[in-house]
Amino acid sequence: MSVADEDAENPYLRDPPTDFASVEELSEDEAREQVELLREAVREHDRRYYVESEPLIADRTYDALFARLRDLEDAFGLEHPDSPTRSVGGEPIEEFDTVEHVAPMLSIDQSGEEEDVREFADRVQREVGDVDYVCEPKFDGVSMEFVYEDGRLERAATRGDGREGDDVTRNARTIGSVPQKLHGDYPDFLAVRGEVYMPKDAFQKHNRERIERGEEPFANPRNATAGTIRQLDPAVVADRPLEVFFFDVLEASDLEDSHSAELERFPEWGLRVTEHVKLVDDIDEAIDYRDRMLEARDDLNYEIDGTVIKVDARDAREELGRTARHDRYAFAYKFPARAEVTPIVDVAVQVGRTGRLTPVALLEPVDVGGVTVSRASLHNPEEIAEKNVGIGDTVRVQRAGDVIPYVEEVVEKDGEGHYELPDHCPICDSAVERDGPMAFCTGGLACDAQLRRSIEYYAGDDGLDLEGIGEKSVRQLVDAGLLESVADLYELDREDLTALEGWGETSAENVLDEVEASREPPLADFLSALGIPHVGPTTARELAREFGTFDAFRETAEAEPERLEDVPDVGETVAKQLHEFFTSEANAAAVGDLLEHVSPQESDLESGGDELESLTFVFTGSLEGVTRGEAQETVEAHGANATGSVSGNTDYLVVGENPGQTKRDDAEVNDVPIVDEDEFRDLLAEYGIDLE
Ligand SMILES: NC(=O)c1ccc[n+]([C@@H]2O[C@H](COP(=O)([O-])OP(=O)(O)OC[C@H]3O[C@@H](n4cnc5c(N)ncnc54)[C@H](O)[C@@H]3O)[C@@H](O)[C@H]2O)c1
Numbered sequence: 001m002s003v004a005d006e007d008a009e010n011p012y013l014r015d016p017p018t019d020f021a022s023v024e025e026l027s028e029d030e031a032r033e034q035v036e037l038l039r040e041a042v043r044e045h046d047r048r049y050y051v052e053s054e055p056l057i058a059d060r061t062y063d064a065l066f067a068r069l070r071d072l073e074d075a076f077g078l079e080h081p082d083s084p085t086r087s088v089g090g091e092p093i094e095e096f097d098t099v100e101h102v103a104p105m106l107s108i109d110q111s112g113e114e115e116d117v118r119e120f121a122d123r124v125q126r127e128v129g130d131v132d133y134v135c136e137p138k139f140d141g142v143s144m145e146f147v148y149e150d151g152r153l154e155r156a157a158t159r160g161d162g163r164e165g166d167d168v169t170r171n172a173r174t175i176g177s178v179p180q181k182l183h184g185d186y187p188d189f190l191a192v193r194g195e196v197y198m199p200k201d202a203f204q205k206h207n208r209e210r211i212e213r214g215e216e217p218f219a220n221p222r223n224a225t226a227g228t229i230r231q232l233d234p235a236v237v238a239d240r241p242l243e244v245f246f247f248d249v250l251e252a253s254d255l256e257d258s259h260s261a262e263l264e265r266f267p268e269w270g271l272r273v274t275e276h277v278k279l280v281d282d283i284d285e286a287i288d289y290r291d292r293m294l295e296a297r298d299d300l301n302y303e304i305d306g307t308v309i310k311v312d313a314r315d316a317r318e319e320l321g322r323t324a325r326h327d328r329y330a331f332a333y334k335f336p337a338r339a340e341v342t343p344i345v346d347v348a349v350q351v352g353r354t355g356r357l358t359p360v361a362l363l364e365p366v367d368v369g370g371v372t373v374s375r376a377s378l379h380n381p382e383e384i385a386e387k388n389v390g391i392g393d394t395v396r397v398q399r400a401g402d403v404i405p406y407v408e409e410v411v412e413k414d415g416e417g418h419y420e421l422p423d424h425c426p427i428c429d430s431a432v433e434r435d436g437p438m439a440f441c442t443g444g445l446a447c448d449a450q451l452r453r454s455i456e457y458y459a460g461d462d463g464l465d466l467e468g469i470g471e472k473s474v475r476q477l478v479d480a481g482l483l484e485s486v487a488d489l490y491e492l493d494r495e496d497l498t499a500l501e502g503w504g505e506t507s508a509e510n511v512l513d514e515v516e517a518s519r520e521p522p523l524a525d526f527l528s529a530l531g532i533p534h535v536g537p538t539t540a541r542e543l544a545r546e547f548g549t550f551d552a553f554r555e556t557a558e559a560e561p562e563r564l565e566d567v568p569d570v571g572e573t574v575a576k577q578l579h580e581f582f583t584s585e586a587n588a589a590a591v592g593d594l595l596e597h598v599s600p601q602e603s604d605l606e607s608g609g610d611e612l613e614s615l616t617f618v619f620t621g622s623l624e625g626v627t628r629g630e631a632q633e634t635v636e637a638h639g640a641n642a643t644g645s646v647s648g649n650t651d652y653l654v655v656g657e658n659p660g661q662t663k664r665d666d667a668e669v670n671d672v673p674i675v676d677e678d679e680f681r682d683l684l685a686e687y688g689i690d691l692e
């Protein structure tokens, strides 16, 4: 079954409900059915959360689904050993060796309600009498096992499914606070549990760099940590600031008789422990502790999502035992979600393709409409001034549709005045100029950010769609000095490419083939690929239809821009943009360079009929008799759309030699028919269209 089918049937995958009718209102059959769907959905959420580090839903929502599943299983006697309520989420992933843990690494029973905490304490009291509790922050990071033999770090593994995890020892060795060797009088054998995390300030700094480099920032420090610890290249891990707090002994050749005594020895051995550990002698104090930590939360340099209350004495712990999912001696008292209102920690500046600077607020992670966000757009300097937003202010964050969240208003003003954009570009240091409400870097293609984005755009979906040339490879090529202009794409050679890290013969060959095949692009694609502001694929198609050749179009744009306004989609602003683009010396030179390598074809968009109207095609890989561009042009000439990426609206994915994997995956997911070149030709023939 494909994911698309699952989505249609399973209501608990995307935007699931969090309120449920009481379990008594369900018939047994209904309960069974809901349990099945919930299990399937929870497994999928576990996979996305633990394996992909890209959850689909907010933690609160997940918790609600999980609680519902458990309630139904309890109420209708539907417990089953394979249910996700009976295990710890997160299958190990293939790229790492799988290792079995010294002792099971379980989850913790948890709730945000005081009454549940008291119920936990009552049960402990009933089973083992009065106890002391150790209270600790509940770190929101990635749980790991560390095994020391004769004081040496032998192994570090992720929690995985609780029994087996991924061996990430090489990565863990790059974390400064993970000792390679223990000090003092350590036990011969020691397996400890710790939480690896990214400190908040380092997270914001790292996200800031990602934003400024044009990469997708991480949603929150936990995702950043999970994504980092599973990096295959330890050098990448070493580059990212991770830390660890150790918080439990899993097993040791020599054990103290209480958890607190154990924790006291950790620092002697060189194992880092939070200073916030507190030993208390009743549950009221443990509840007070949580309330105090909730207040202290924003002042800590690490994310915590609650506190953990643990029975201190080892014999009482053992008597309490464990379920398949959690140890019964501990309980997590969770914090409420931070909602929509949050402080701005810093501002990063993103430089776009046209040099436009977009200030992005870096936030304390906050829940907005069920999704954790840690950055929000501030749009432009004028808006910042109007809203009077500054670093340190507490703001309300909103999301509109799927676009990135934005800062709506200041709720609490911390200082005076508002954030001012730098007067030099953070990437290339050229002067920044204001144009109306917006600010631009004047560096042009001398600005690495603009250069990279222009190349990405040229090679992207709205441009010539060169597979294998994306954000990551462009950065690599620009950093290596191989691309100083878009036109340099056509000067790449095999030796340059294979010398780059991570490039093999095949990937180099594929990229060179793609570039080679793009030398005679359809005019519309070429116009769109130039990345002229306001000229996307649709407008480009209209322009191509109107002018037929690149030269005819350019001459008009240079000399008679008013005439451009006759073209559908083109108004005064766009006409002016086009005129400015082609009369700018830098752009004229860049286009001139490109035209040394590329000859846009004369457009024959007018010539066809509308036989294929309402169909959308996507092409991948190289076709035999024609270039991909020509095939696109042909279907477009007959009224169809040709787009760069597969979605639910795509009708056919046409697959040639060396096709891209992403498009095929997307087609599978969206149930889009995949056809090869012959089938494609047959299809056209049915409409009386011949592909030359
Ligand atoms: N959004 C989603 O789709 C999704 C999917 C799966 C899980 N989740 C979220 O993950 C959480 C459940 O995951 P979990 O099973 O890892 O539980 P958890 O992370 O909430 O709690 C258990 C973990 O707490 C950690 N921990 C931190 N500080 C600790 C301390 N001082 N002492 C002991 N342990 C400490 C341990 O490493 C342990 O792995 C829930 O909050 C759930 O919402 C979300």
Ligand SMILES: [Zn+2]
Binding pocket: 351, 425, 426, 427, 428, 429, 430, 441, 442, 443, 444, 447, 448, 449, 450
């Ligand atoms: Zn710049």
